[in-house]
Amino acid sequence: MTGNPAVSVRDLVVSVPTRTGARDLVDGISFDVLPGRVLGIVGESGSGKSLTALSLMRLHRAPVAIRSGSITVAGDDVLAMSRARLNRYRGTSAAMIYQNPMSSLNPVMTVGAQVAEAVRLHSKLGRAAARTAVEELFAAVGIDRPAERYDLYPFEMSGGMLQRVVIAMAMSGSPSLLIADEATTALDVTTQATVLDLLRSLVGERQMAMVFITHDLAVASEFCDDIQVMFAGRIVERGTAEEIFTNPLHPYTQGLVGSLCTLDMPLDRPITTMPADIRLLSETVAPIDHATLGARA
Numbered sequence: 001m002t003g004n005p006a007v008s009v010r011d012l013v014v015s016v017p018t019r020t021g022a023r024d025l026v027d028g029i030s031f032d033v034l035p036g037r038v039l040g041i042v043g044e045s046g047s048g049k050s051l052t053a054l055s056l057m058r059l060h061r062a063p064v065a066i067r068s069g070s071i072t073v074a075g076d077d078v079l080a081m082s083r084a085r086l087n088r089y090r091g092t093s094a095a096m097i098y099q100n101p102m103s104s105l106n107p108v109m110t111v112g113a114q115v116a117e118a119v120r121l122h123s124k125l126g127r128a129a130a131r132t133a134v135e136e137l138f139a140a141v142g143i144d145r146p147a148e149r150y151d152l153y154p155f156e157m158s159g160g161m162l163q164r165v166v167i168a169m170a171m172s173g174s175p176s177l178l179i180a181d182e183a184t185t186a187l188d189v190t191t192q193a194t195v196l197d198l199l200r201s202l203v204g205e206r207q208m209a210m211v212f213i214t215h216d217l218a219v220a221s222e223f224c225d226d227i228q229v230m231f232a233g234r235i236v237e238r239g240t241a242e243e244i245f246t247n248p249l250h251p252y253t254q255g256l257v258g259s260l261c262t263l264d265m266p267l268d269r270p271i272t273t274m275p276a277d278i279r280l281l282s283e284t285v286a287p288i289d290h291a292t293l294g295a296r297a
């Protein structure tokens, strides 16, 4: 990797207390994301993807706690931030979008007024200027007739349009890092493709770093620049999307990639099932990293 990463995570351990001692749910992971690149985090349910994302925003809830490690975003030490600094950080340095846009929206307020609130939180704009800024943001995320759409309530918009509103809200503070946790999973495939196109162009234009969490390996292979595969709280393998999907090396990644169905695969090809066996981890403690394997000239 060259250039300064927008996001740098080192030896992050996130744990929860149990009667028999702390249980590490995220177990010493490290990764970087460069501006303008999309890092996909894939892995089965419970592997620690969402806790990693929540930790980047420091939005994890007690009793879950960050036990050790460091998180640096746009040069700032996220784990050392005061509450006031953290409030500024969320939105201006890092923003997050979720699967269900309604979880980020107030059902009884127009969408424009809600995004205007976010705009005014990050700037000193007056009401009229904030409205103009929202209309510009709406146009930037592909909401046509933004002046009319400003006055709609969430229930008057489709799921795809609402996800665009939430993306506009996330963009309102010009973050260096955008985290999407299953943000396109609930959309139909056509809408999903248009929202992914939008996210890709925003990442390029604004040179944001993006962390993209998904169960959908086909989407990850198309959309992400880099992939890290998580299993039981650890990163087992990382590489470019092409390296991971054409040359998976860890048995867990091989199982994941082998379970992908494609339209051109022979009908009689057996579908690999995943042996979700924790012993897979004992084989490799450090992640298999394609960048250090000499595979890249």
Ligand SMILES: Nc1ncnc2c1ncn2[C@@H]1O[C@H](COP(=O)(O)OP(=O)(O)OP(=O)(O)O)[C@@H](O)[C@H]1O
Pocket (backbone or CB within 6 Å): 016, 025, 043, 044, 045, 046, 047, 048, 049, 050, 051, 052, 061, 062, 063, 064, 215
């Ligand atoms: N508040 C909590 N208390 C105890 N355990 C938790 C808590 N939150 C998460 N966990 C556990 O931490 C592990 C990682 O959870 P996480 O939500 O990060 O998984 P995930 O990979 O995002 O899964 P999914 O894809 O289903 O969202 C899981 O075993 C989960 O049960």
